[in-house]
Amino acid sequence: xxxxxxxxxxxxxxxxxxxxxxxxxxxxxxxxxxxxxxxxxxxxxxxxxxxxxxxxxxxxxxxxxxxxxxxxxxxxxxxxxxxxxxxxxxxxxxxxxxxxxxxxxxxxxxxxxxxxxxxxxxxxxxxxxxxxxxxxxxxxxxxxxxxxxxxxxxxxxxxxxxxxxxxxxxxxxxxxxxxxxxxxxxxxxxxxxxxxxxxxxxxxxxxxxxxxxxxxxxxxxxxxxxxxxxxxxxxxxxxxxxxxxxxxxxxxxxxxxxxxxxxxxxxxxxxxxxxxxxxxxxxxxxxxxxxxxxxxxxxxxxxxxxxxxxxxxxxxxxxxxxxxxxxxxxxxxxxxxxxxxxxxxxxxxxxxxxxxxxxxxxxxxxxxxxxxxxxxxxxxxxxxxxxxxxxxxxxxxxxxxxxxxxxxxxxxxxxxxxxxxxxxxxxxxxxxxxxxxxxxxxxxxxxxxxxxxxxxxxxxxxxxxxxxxxxxxxxxxxxxxxxxxxxxxxxxxxxxxxxxxxxxxxxxxxxxxxxxxxxxxxxxxxxxxx
Numbered sequence: 050x051x052x053x054x055x056x057x058x059x060x061x062x063x064x065x066x067x068x069x070x071x072x073x074x075x076x077x078x079x080x081x082x083x084x085x086x087x088x089x090x091x092x093x094x095x096x097x098x099x100x101x102x103x104x105x106x107x108x109x110x111x112x113x114x115x116x117x118x119x120x121x122x123x124x125x126x127x128x129x130x131x132x133x134x135x136x137x138x139x140x141x142x143x144x145x146x147x148x149x150x151x152x153x154x155x156x157x158x159x160x161x162x163x164x165x166x167x168x169x170x171x172x173x174x175x176x177x178x179x180x181x182x183x184x185x186x187x188x189x190x191x192x193x194x195x196x197x198x199x200x201x202x203x204x205x206x207x208x209x210x211x212x213x214x215x216x217x218x219x220x221x222x223x224x225x226x227x228x229x230x231x232x233x234x235x236x237x238x239x240x241x242x243x244x245x246x247x248x249x250x251x252x253x254x255x256x257x258x259x260x261x262x263x264x265x266x267x268x269x270x271x272x273x274x275x276x277x278x279x280x281x282x283x284x285x286x287x288x289x290x291x292x293x294x295x296x297x298x299x300x301x302x303x304x305x306x307x308x309x310x311x312x313x314x315x316x317x318x319x320x321x322x323x324x325x326x327x328x329x330x331x332x333x334x335x336x337x338x339x340x341x342x343x344x345x346x347x348x349x350x351x352x353x354x355x356x357x358x359x360x361x362x363x364x365x366x367x368x369x370x371x372x373x374x375x376x377x378x379x380x381x382x383x384x385x386x387x388x389x390x391x392x393x394x395x396x397x398x399x400x401x402x403x404x405x406x407x408x409x410x411x412x413x414x415x416x417x418x419x420x421x422x423x424x425x426x427x428x429x430x431x432x433x434x435x436x437x438x439x440x441x442x443x444x445x446x447x448x449x450x451x452x453x454x455x456x457x458x459x460x461x462x463x464x465x466x467x468x469x470x471x472x473x474x475x476x477x478x479x480x481x482x483x484x485x486x487x488x489x490x491x492x493x494x495x496x497x498x499x500x501x502x503x504x505x506x507x508x509x510x511x512x513x514x515x516x517x518x519x520x521x522x523x524x525x526x527x528x529x530x531x532x533x534x535x536x537x538x539x540x541x542x543x544x545x546x547x548x549x550x551x552x553x554x555x556x557x558x559x560x561x562x563x564x565x566x567x568x569x570x571x572x573x574x575x576x577x578x579x
Contacts, residue, residue, distance in 0.1 A: 073119060074128040077112040079136045084108050085383040086144050086177055087167045093433045094440050094464070097169035098380065103433065105382040107426040110419040117416040121409065130358045131191065133390060134184040141181030142202040145209035148174055152212045164213040168381065175218030176369075176378030178206045180387040182222055183364035186229050187357065216256035217375040221368055224249050249371075266314040267322045267375070273299045274321045277330050285333030289488070291321060292459065295330075296490035300520035312523040313558055317492045320380070324373035350395040362391035429454075436461060443468045459489035466497060475504055492521045499531055508539050524558040526567040533571065549574045 090100040120126050148166040150156040159165040166174040185203040188195040203226070210218040224245045231241035257264045276298050277286065286294060295318055303312050321327050328336040347366065351359050365387055369378060378384040432454045439447035448465045455461035462485035469478035479501045485494060499514035512535055519528035529552040536545035549571040557564055572578045 072128070072132070074116065074126060075132045075136065077115060078128065078133065079140070081105060081108050081112055082136060082140055082383065082386050085381070085386055086140050089167055092437055094437050094460070095169075097167070097173070099433060101382050103426060103430050105386075107423060107430065110423040110426060113415050113419040114423070117412045117419070120412050130361075130394065131188070134187045134361070137181050137184045137387065137390075138188065138199070138202050141178055141184075142205050144174070145178055145206045148209040149205070149212060164209070166209075171213040171215045171218075172376045172378070173381050174213055175210060175215040175221075176372050176376060176381055177383045178210055179218050179221045179225075179368045179372055180365055180378070180384055182206055182225055183361050183368060186225075186364070187361040190357075216253075216260065217372055220249055220252045220256065221371050223252060224371075225364065225368060262314055265311055266316070269302075269311040269314055270295075270299075270318050270321050271323065271326060273302045274323075274326050274330060276302060278326070281333060283333050283335075285329065285331045285336060288331055290331045291327055292319060292489045292491075293487075294490055295321070296492065296521050297517075300517055303523055304520050307523075313556065315522050315524060317522065320377040322376060324377060324379050327377070347392065347395050358394050362394040366391045440464055440468075443471070445469060445472060445474070456484075457488060459485050459491075462488070463491070463494055463497070470497065470501060475501060479505070490521075492518050492525070495521065496527060496531070499528075503531070503535060503538075508535060511535055524555070526552060526555070526564045529555075530567045530570070533574070546575070553577065 085101055085105040088101040088104045089097050090104075093099050116126060144166045147156055148164050151158045151166070152164050159170070162170055164174070165171055166177070168174045168177070182203060185199045185206070188199040190196070207222050207226070210222050227248060228241050228245045231244065232238075236244075273295065274291075277290070277294065299315060299318065303309070303315055306312070321330070325337070325340075328340060332339075347363075351363055369384060369388060369391075372378045432451060435447060436451055436455065438444070439451065445465075445468060448461075448468065451461070452465075462481055466478045466481040466485060469475075469481060479498075482494065482498050482501060486498070495514045495518035499511045499518065502508070502511035502514065512532065515528050515531045515535065519525070519532070522528075529548050533545050533548045533552070536542070536548065552568055552571040553575055555568070557568070569578065
């Protein structure tokens with residue numbers, strides 16, 4: 050009889066959980082978050098990030114239209130916070146299981162990394178899972194079945210983070226779990242905060258020495274980024290400033306510090322690995338001030354009316370804030386979705402407020418904007434598919450037709466310039482590469498410009514670009530090889546020998562076939578190998 054009663058209570062609890070998620074609002078939210086986490090496509094040049102961003106935006110626009118119509122018809126929109134937690138937990142756990150399967154070759158791993166889930170690298174997986182952990186803790190006190198579920202899911206997520214070898218993720222998850230365990234044990238909030246902070250510092254120090262080269266590489270990026278901040282501390286450089294300017298600053302810094310051991314760690318950098326530095330570079334004091342005001346408003350909203358839901362939201366925002374210090378979680382739409390849920394929870398308690406006519410106007414405006422966005426996003430997605438086809442088959446005509454759509458996309462322009470160069474359209478390739486240079490500073494682009502100018506016989510410009518590429522990434526052998534060939538071509542034998550000696554003595558950062566062949570070539574030119 051006891052076993053029957055327990056079974057019925059478990060069944061009733063499980064049925065209640067399922068019912069709370071089978072609503073229009075919950076289904077739409079689950080669809081948007083699922084696309085943001087699991088979305089990918091071989092039909093796009095960038096198979097991970099672009100599909101997540103574009104498909105998530107498209108599904109979100111459709112969801113807003115559906116919810117807007119429902120509100121106008123029923124005057125009612127609601128979503129249970131438990132349902133939100135259950136959806137986030139389920140999707141994050143599913144992603145964690147997939148990531149664990151990658152580690153044991155049950156699923157196809159990423160080309161460069163083993164454990165990434167459905168993301169391009171471990172940073173995306175880490176940002177997704179860390180933001181989801183606080184929601185597993187919310188369900189812990191919701192009954193026995195929820196306690197078992199939340200404990201199991203938290204364990205799976207933490208295991209995936211360990212296997213991903215993401216130091217930021219492991220530190221964040223460990224500190225959060227320790228904080229919550231101390232809370233259950235009755236530790237005062239100040240004491241557990243101090244202990245958690247001390248644990249973070251200790252684990253960060255250990256993590257630094259476990260992957261010292263990787264950590265020093267980030268320190269190099271931060272040092273160069275500080276030079277950018279010093280140049281425009283008030284206004285910043287505007288959006289996309291980092292990709293437009295950073296590599297030039299890195300080249301200048303390494304030129305001034307040629308004896309720095311960090312020169313061997315320099316590489317192409319697409320992110321400063323710190324969202325706060327990124328914000329400052331782009332928007333200066335105004336960006337940082339806006340962030341500070343938003344943070345103060347969120348804290349005020351929590352203190353005004355504390356609740357378990359708001360505690361969960363604060364912890365999730367704290368996880369996002371922490372990962373922003375050492376990674377780039379804002380690149381991924383799943384982070385923005387969780388962020389939006391947390392902000393809404395803190396400000397509105399999941400209730401729509403306002404007068405009826407005002408709500409109607411806002412609702413109609415949202416529907417109109419979403420319809421326009423849906424059409425435009427559909428057009429953009431089709432353009433991405435066409436770009437992928439053009440890239441796959443190297444159709445210059447298709448690239449030319451797509452130019453109006455991607456005229457300011459540096460990756461499109463670079464790919465087009467490479468294809469034009471390979472097909473012998475040197476002048477057009479140069480024009481496209483110069484246009485690309487307005488939007489991105491990049492080692493590969495400098496090499497391409499050097500090759501184009503070399504083929505055109507403009508050896509001075511070619512040398513400038515090869516030197517720039519070498520200064521951007523001093524550990525790379527290809528610029529040295531190109532400079533050596535240029536000096537031989539122009540009868541500058543003394544400079545060719547100097548470059549050969551430098552290349553022959555330079556250690557191999559990564560033992561690639563290209564680097565080994567170039568170093569062999571240089572040693573042979575110096576007579577060190579017969």
